[in-house]
Amino acid sequence: MNTRTIPVARSPRRYDPERKSRIVDAAIDVVAAHGVAGTTMRRIAAVADVPLGSLTYHFEGLDDLLAQAFERHAERMSPLYEAHFEDVRDREGFIDAVTDLIHGGASMDPRDWVVAYELYLAALRDPALRSVTESWMRRSRAVLERFVDPVTARGVDAQIEGMVMHLTLSTATFDRADTREIVARLLEDTH
Template sequence: MTAVTTRPRRHDPARRDRIIDACLDVVAERGVAGTTHRRVAAAADVPLGSMTYHFAGMDDLLREAFGRFAQQAAAQFERRMAEAPDRDAAVRAVVRLITLDVFATQRDLVLSHELYTLAARDPAFRTLTNDWMRRSRDALARHFDPATCRVLDAFIEGMTIHRALDTEPHDDVDVLAAVRRLTGA
């Protein structure tokens, strides 16, 4: 009789989180269209079977990954606005969000645009973008009225996209002047 030896199960409590982080890395490098279970598993250094163990499918994984990305971006936005003790500081905080935070890296820019594209095509992903916008407006509401919050939120998105994609350099003084106009500061 041959003894059956079984390998001990590898305890890896961080595996799911590693997969989610690796998914974001793969999306940043290859786009959503180039993101596969195989590529994510390789980037996370996990067996391919872990993908289906932890996630119902690629949409489930993408929702988790983009949810994490949006959560982190919204938290940074909230921290920046919470640090502002008054309206003038809030105006400067909005400028710093635009000039330093929102697309701080090329990776952030690509991930944001990949999420926007998914949300434009698939309403299920709009819950992520809508939650992100709501949190941004709530953070702005510490210092500004609701109508100003909506305009500022749209301006922050638009201006950061223009600054990230334009081939000409931008002057932060222009951003400050625009935010002051929008807020009546």
């Protein structure tokens, strides 16, 4: 009788240098689709098409992965925001650019805003994420400060965020002309 054992064939280890990056992108997609509350390691692994163990290999846990995902999202959105104001040369152009941003400009789609608001909510509960939100807000305000003083930039930044939230959550329609008037009123006394 032959007692020789036949070695089990193992699949070769897959060389996947982009795996960690793909996992971070998948986390952003899962947050966009399910919110932070519905984001799980299993969902992220499925979207990234990687074994669940890959997540624990590359990240300390879900909080670490979410922090990196939110940081990547902010890093991707900031250049779009900056580019949106690139051709602004005067106050009227600034008002138009802010209005356009509120009404869907800067190449940001509703999914991008969903992820941003999920980040803000998560940062309310997890102070460790506030470094991501503060860095993102500081970068946005730096763009706005090319046109207005720092205090006004803070107000315009908050106005953009708040008005986008109102547009996103409201069942009513918002007239672009009304939005422009609101922005112009905020900027009335600035030079």
